[in-house]
Each structure stands twice: as structure tokens, then as C-alpha cells.
Amino acid sequence: MLGDDTVPGRLSTKRRIKRFTDLPSPSTRSVTFRHSPTAIRRSTWLVADTTETDLDTERRTDTETEPQRSFHGVDVGLLEGDEDLVGLLLEATATDREGSGDGPELAPDVDVKANPTLRDGDILVISSKVVSLAEGRYVDLEAVPVSSRADRIADVTGIDPREVELILRESTVLGAIPIADIGPGVDRLEDHAVDPEAASAALESLPSLLVTFWNGRFCTNAGIDLSNSPGESATLLPADPNASARRIREEIRDRAGIEVAVIVADSELSYRGGSVDVAIGCAGIDPVDSNFGATDLFGTPKLGGVDLQADELAAASALLSGQAAERTPIVVARGLDYEVDDDVAVGTDSDLIRGGLWPVLKRTIQVKIADTVPIRVPFGVS
Secondary structure (H helix, E strand, O other), X not given: XXXXXXXXXXOOHHHHOOOHHHOOOOOOOEEEEEOOOOOHHHOXXXXXXXXXXXOOOOOOOOOOOOOOEEEEEEOOOOOOOOOOHHHHHHHHOOXXXXXXXXXXXXXXXXXXXXXXXXXXXXXXXXXXXXXXHHOOOEEEHHHXXXXXXXXXXXXXXXXXXXXXXXXXXXXXXXXXXXXXXXXXXXXXXXXXXXXXXXXXXXXXXXXXXXXXXXXXXXXXXXXXXXXXXXXXEEEOOOOOHHHHHHHHHHHHHHHHOOOOEEEEEEEEEXXXXXXXXEEEEEEEEOOOEEOOOOEOOOOOEOOOOEEOHHHHHHHHHHHHHOOOOOOOOEEEEEOOOOOEEOOOOOOOHHXXXXXXXXXXXXXXXXXXXXXXXOOOOOOOOO
């Protein structure tokens, strides 16, 4: 366990890892992780600092040549729609630290010197919001005609009927979550509010979430977002996030000669009551780190090891990008070992459903029967 004080030589998580909300300067957009030479998921200790150089060398004796793994936020300015995202990214991360001058002009308040420079092997985790804005995937709510079907659903959910109309166009509605009506005894969203009045207003504007099936995956409200959208508009998810990731990666290679991997990330509701960033598209990196059957410390083949590394990178990057006014829509993950793959994509939930739903139901029925009927059936017998 990370930071277990009962194990000699390990560092306490509580003592060594700083809360990202307690960083000394809001302009700091880099977090450095130092690991043992083993893979990240097997790392026995972790130190986080707020600079690109790890100043804390306590209890380190054999890691002088060890590569740093780090996450760096990138500010490209406030996007309002139809911008050249790759051009802004290359300007914001130009090697000369003053901007290359060849791409679109950055906003005056963008501090280029606070951004990292891009390197071969970097992994870019990009918010789906800015990808959508750059691709013109946003809609003026005032121009959305509302159907009677959307009106009926809006009446029972409290969601803006125009947003409901867009959700119906983009996805299949499966159900609804009344987040404003969840009763006592449950971890309520209001319990985590920094401003109770603002939280109450947010719940009044969106008291329910629709459970939807969009582009082969389950999500809420078809991924449609009214926050951080220009004017009175709603931002839709990229039509094909994997294609968006490929296009961004190819443009960076063609325009700057830099080989990177790209992950398009979006925040989604967790069954625990909050949200977490997940990968909805990728290019240049396999979204799954396949180590199934690798032996554990005792030489036994392990059932796990199929790590959803694109999702893990998306979640880790969210510690810097945030979901409010951080203005850090792109995070550079650096120093991570991965295999470059040009023929991969983030899979869909429907793939798992088609291949796994019937076996799951069948085995569940067998377990229920075995739990109630005193008849033993050997494993593997249908």
C-alpha cells in the first residue's frame, strides 16, 4: 500500500504528498512524481512536488539516474469556438518561450513561460470541451427548437427543455438520476460545496441527470455541457473522439515534427457520487496496458494487470486541469513508458455488453441456484 508507515523504507502519503489545492502559487502548473525504477503501478513510494526538479531527496539512495514522471498543465487561453487548437498549443509551448510567431496569436494573459515545451514521447491529455469548441461542436440554445417529447421529459426532470432536446438528438435516453432529491443518509453533492448558495443555484438549474447511451458508451446527458461554454450555448462531445485524437496527433507531427500521444478526456459521474475524468478517445498509445497473467511477488499468475492506462492518465491529469476556472484544458504527461501504437482506439461499452452480458447473467443465475438449492454442479458444467 502506498505510504504504509508499517513497512520499513516507505514514505507516509499523509506526510509526503501535498494537496494540490494547497500549492503555493496559482501560476504553478506542474507536478513532478518520482518513482522507483519499477512500473508506476508497482511503485513503492511517491513524492509530489510543485516544481520540475525534485528538491526532496530524503531517503533516496539509488535514483540519481532515474527518469522523472511529471504532469504539466498548459494554458492556451480562453477558447470561444472554431479556434486552431493545435496552433494555439504549439504557440503556448514554443521552445523559445516567447511564442513561435508562426501560429495564431495567444491572448495577452497567457504566460507562455509557465507552460512546458513539447517533447517527443509526451502524452497530451486534452479536455473534450476544448476539442469540441475547436471543432465547432457547440450549439446556440436560443436557436434550438423544442419538441413535445423534450418538453414532457423536461417537465418531470427539471432540465432545461432545450438541453433535453439536444440530448435526445445526440443519444438514447435510458433513465434519470434525481440528484437534487437524493435523501438523507446518502453522500449528497451539497455536502461538498465550497459555496452553499452557489451549489443550491447549480442544483436548481440541473436537478436531474439523464442516463444516456452515446456513441457506444454510457454517460450522463450525452456529455452535453453548459458550463464553460461561450455565451448562451451548449457544448456537445466530439463526434468521434478517437478521430479527433488522431487528427491532433498528426497535426502536431506535421506542423512541429514532434511525436506525441493524445488522449481526449471527459468527466463522468461515478457510482460513488462524484465525478472522475475518463478517456473517450486516444491516438498513439494503447488505452489498455496488457499485463494479464504476469506473476505476482510469490510467482503466482495474477488475474489483474489489464490496466486501463488511458483512463488512469485522464484521472491523474484532472488533478491539474480541474472542472471550474482553472483554465488548464491540456496536461502534458511526461516520462512515462508506453508503446507507440497507431492502430488503437478507446473501445466502447457496447463491445463489453455484446460479448459479456449473457455470460454474466448465466453465471449469476448459477450462483443464485447454488446458493439456494442443495445440489452441487462441478465448475465448467453448463
